[in-house]
Amino acid sequence: xxxxxxxxxxxxxxxxxxxxxxxxxxxxxxxxxxxxxxxxxxxxxxxxxxxxxxxxxxxxxxxxxxxxxxxxxxxxxxxxxxxxxxxxxxxxxxxxxxxxxxxxxxxxxxxxxxxxxxxxxxxxxxxxxxxxxxxxxxxxxxxxxxxxxxxxxxxxxxxxxxxxxxxxxxxxxxxxxxxxxxxxxxxxxxxxxxxxxxxxxxxxxxxxxxxxxxxxxxxxxxxxxxxxxxxxxxxxxxxxxxxxxxxxxxxxxxxxxxxxxxxxxxxxxxxxxxxxxxxxxxxxxxxxxxx
Numbered sequence: 001x002x003x004x005x006x007x008x009x010x011x012x013x014x015x016x017x018x019x020x021x022x023x024x025x026x027x028x029x030x031x032x033x034x035x036x037x038x039x040x041x042x043x044x045x046x047x048x049x050x051x052x053x054x055x056x057x058x059x060x061x062x063x064x065x066x067x068x069x070x071x072x073x074x075x076x077x078x079x080x081x082x083x084x085x086x087x088x089x090x091x092x093x094x095x096x097x098x099x100x101x102x103x104x105x106x107x108x109x110x111x112x113x114x115x116x117x118x119x120x121x122x123x124x125x126x127x128x129x130x131x132x133x134x135x136x137x138x139x140x141x142x143x144x145x146x147x148x149x150x151x152x153x154x155x156x157x158x159x160x161x162x163x164x165x166x167x168x169x170x171x172x173x174x175x176x177x178x179x180x181x182x183x184x185x186x187x188x189x190x191x192x193x194x195x196x197x198x199x200x201x202x203x204x205x206x207x208x209x210x211x212x213x214x215x216x217x218x219x220x221x222x223x224x225x226x227x228x229x230x231x232x233x234x235x236x237x238x239x240x241x242x243x244x245x246x247x248x249x250x251x252x253x254x255x256x257x258x259x260x261x262x263x264x265x266x267x268x269x270x271x272x273x274x275x276x277x278x279x280x281x282x283x284x285x286x287x288x289x290x291x
Contacts, residue, residue: 003075005039006068008032009047013057013065077119093275094123096135098146099217100163100235100262101286109282117275128216130196130203133157136265143276144265145283147235156268159261160280161287166239167256169231171249181253183208190230192221206233222248233258237290262287 012021012032019029040047047061057065097106106124113122127135132144133152147165149157167186169175175189187209194205195214204214211230215221218235225232226242231251242248250256264280266272272280 001039001042003072005035006071008035009039010065010068010072012036012055013061016055018055019053091119092121094141095143095145096125096127096132096141098129099126099219100147101237105286109279112282113275113279120275126217128194128196133265136267142266147262148260149263149265154268155265157263157265159263160284161262162259163262163287163290164236165233165258165260166236167231167251167253168225168234168239168248169251170226170228171246173228173231175231175251176249179252181251186231186253192224192230192232194218194221
C-alpha cells in the first residue's frame with residue numbers, strides 16, 4: 001500500500017467517480033482504477049461496488065475512508081516538517097520566557113511564527129529571569145528570553161535591546177501622594193518583588209524593604225500593586241495603559257526608572273536556526289517601540 005493508491009481511493013470516494021478523480025489528478029480513469037484495484041488486492045477487500053462507470057463505497061470502504069484521509073493528512077505533515085527542516089534546520093522549538101513584555105505582543109509573534117512555519121512544533125513556557133539560564137543549560141528548553149538574565153557557565157547571553165523598569169504604586173497608595181521620596185521611605189513600606197526559585201533557595205530581585213511580597217511574574221506583581229499592597233519595580237510595557245488612567249503612578253523618588261537589558265540565552269555550543277533568528281529579530285524590533 002502506498003499513499004498514491006490511498007489518494008486515488010479517497011478522491012474517487014469523495015467525487016463518486018473514477019474519471020473525475022483521474023481528471024482532478026491529471027491522470028487517466030484506467031490509471032486510477034488500476035491503482036485502486038491494486039490497493040484492494042493488497043488489503044484483501046473490495047472498496048467499491050462497480051456498475052459500469054458508477055461506483056459506490058462498500059461497507060468496509062466506507063469504514064476505511066476516514067482512516068485513509070487521516071493517513072494522507074499525516075503524510076502532508078511529515079512532508080512539511082521535512083521541508084521545514086531543510087529550509088531552517090528546525091522542526092521543533094521550545095522556549096521559556098518571562099512576562100516583561102505584554103501577552104498581546106507574544107500572541108502576535110507566536111501567531112506569525114506558526115503561520116510562517118506551519119510545520120514547526122512550538123512550545124512556550126513561563127519562567128522568571130532567574131530560572132531561565134538553568135532551564136536552558138539543562139536542555140529543558142532551547143532558548144530563554146527575559147530581563148537581565150543571570151550568568152551561567154554553560155549558557156551564552158546577548159541583548160535584544162533595552163527595557164525600562166519604573167518605580168510605581170497604586171494611585172491611592174500613601175507613597176503616591178508624597179514628594180521627594182527617599183530610599184528609607186520605600187524601605188518602610190511593603191515591596192512587591194520578583195521571586196525566583198534557584199538551587200540554593202528563593203531569590204528576590206531588587207529587594208530594598210524587609211517587608212516584602214515575592215511573586216513569580218511581573219503581571220502578578222502589577223496586579224498586586226494595583227490592589228494597594230505596596231510598591232514595585234515593573235517593566236514599562238506592562239504599565240502604559242494604567243499610567244495613562246492614573247490607576248498606577250510613578251513614584252517621586254530618585255531614581256524612579258532604570259534601563260535593563262532584555263536578553264536571549266542558549267547553550268554555549270548551540271547555533272540558532274532560521275526560526276530562532278527570526279524570533280529574536282522580531283522581539284528586538286518590538287522592544288524599540290517601547291523606548
